Amino acid sequence: MKFLASLFFLLASLLFAGTAWWLQQPLSLTADTVELTIEPGTGARTVVRSLVDGGVQVQPQLFYWWIRLSGQARQLKAGSYEISGTPTPRTLVNKLVRGEVAQRNVTLVEGLTFTQWRELLGKADRLKPEIRDLSDTDIMEKLGRPGVPPEGRFFPTTYTYAKGSSDLALLRRALQEMDQRLAAAWAQRSPDSPLKSPDEALILASIVEKETGRPSDRGQISGVFNNRLRMGMRLQTDPTVIYGLGAKFDGNLRKRDLQTDTPWNTYTRAGLPPTPIAMPGQDALLAAVQPAQTRALYFVSRGDGTSEFSATLEEHNRAVRKYQLGQR
Template sequence: MSAPGKRRHGLRAFFVLTALLAGAFAYWAYDRYTGFVDTPIAGLEAGDTIVVERGDSFARVLQRLREDGVREGHDLEWQLLARQLKAAGRIQVGEYPLDPGTTPRDLLVRMRDGKVLSYRFTIVEGWNVRQLRAALATAKPLRQETAELDDAALMKALGHPGQHPEGRFLPETYAYTRGDSDLDLLGRAHAALENALDAAWQSRDADLPLASKDEALVLASIVEKETGIADERPQIAGVFLRRLEMGMRLQTDPTVIYGMGSAYAGNLRKTDLLTDTPYNTYTRDGLPPTPIAMVGAHALQAVTHPADGDALFFVAIGDGSGKHVFSKTLSEHQAAVREYIRRYRAQHGPK
């Protein structure tokens, strides 16, 4: 073979080898990339998260992942995946979970779509405002903006100056994300209560002996504290509304307890019932000046749609069910009270 022929043969061999090597490298790179994309990130533990802050570039997000110990993939592979998923430049601010099993694809899709980590806080029916604020103070990672505010300053910050905070936040479970504050959450709960109260008041039964929706809220808070039995709420609301209509005192223990504040030690005595406070419905006519607890939508509905009947009294059955006996006359009520005491003593000894 001539020298030129040998050279041509050598060039062909070189190009074939180069092509084979390029193909092999491309296959290796593709295989590596596809493996990287859908392979769970190593070392993740339950509760691990990453926070994307306002102004973060994708490079900064990737740097933070590296700082958190993520070693998977070359930076170029992360950038290629971000472009492929159309996530580059569209990463949304927030906190994202890094649960065990999360793949690079999973993580970038979450960040692109803003599927941030959500937390929950529940306002419990029957809580008073002190209990609500104490629970909020321990809610993580909620930013604390109200710790130094008294009740009056709190309501001013919420845009309701002069309003008493008791009963003004709807018991519900509220979702929040990192960066939200306790003031944000309370604002939502206040708006939810106003909506529920407006809806109940607008649909109320005719001829209720209540002058305003605020009076309905006060009475609903008493009903909320008197029973946890849903079916009994309209009956108890009916008892109190009939008493109001007749000018009869409500004589309900939860209002007395609320008026005692921190002096209440868990046992209501006869002397407590006789000690006058603005909330003592044994010593004062009508409704107390404010709600005494957080009110659920069902209690609002019970007060605005009370059950028919003629009962003016009720007392716990005393069998542990939480249910009550309803009576029309004082003599019937006194008999029910005696039965309650008998049952209590049979279970617990002399009261």
């Protein structure tokens, strides 16, 4: 009896040692990267078969029974995975249990329009295209914002997403992020701000974003527009005119364009335009509600990315002659 007990203990010890050794052995792959998709509700046996069929060289029965006996069969997470390098059985299962799905990045740039963002999302790697055949109106309805134009409503940054997730899901994250950023900026607005709502702050921030050539000028540019709003002066900012022209803009803004009335033409209409004209970033949001204290009512590009600011029309005309017309 003692002999049988000793033999059983010896065999168990050898099995344990053998399993421990096997779990640490690198597995060969038939490709540089093996892709695996686990649908919700997929059983461990099917997962193992998919791994083997995909190119992971492991003994399927041994692998399956180890997953079962280790108690991890019901812990495998659904998702899309990429397996590369030299995984061991243990590290491979840990990856699936932790849900370390394949990740991708897409950078949604500040200052671009929603139309341009749709183009970026359409080119993003492994991002499921749910919005491709939807109108802007349809997209906003699906995001729970019916009747709200999409322009300016999404926060620009780099987003990480799981391979196979949708562009609509990513836009939902960007929408929620902008909601939070805008609310935080609005809470920090200057006491004498002429802006009446967070939406107005968002619109002004988009104009500041488009007008800023150098970040250090952002506060001053916002100061000019805030001063004009207080005084009832028209903003007279070219980017709003260009936005209103839409596809008609050919890259050359003409005098007749400034005189052609659209809801976004701030030469022909007073106050802010009806919607943002681009996606403003964090610094533009803060600049809109915390403008620099300045007497300036005008600014003109110096041609090097910076702007020349003026408090009077006479000063501004001199700056235009100097920097735009090359006259001294």
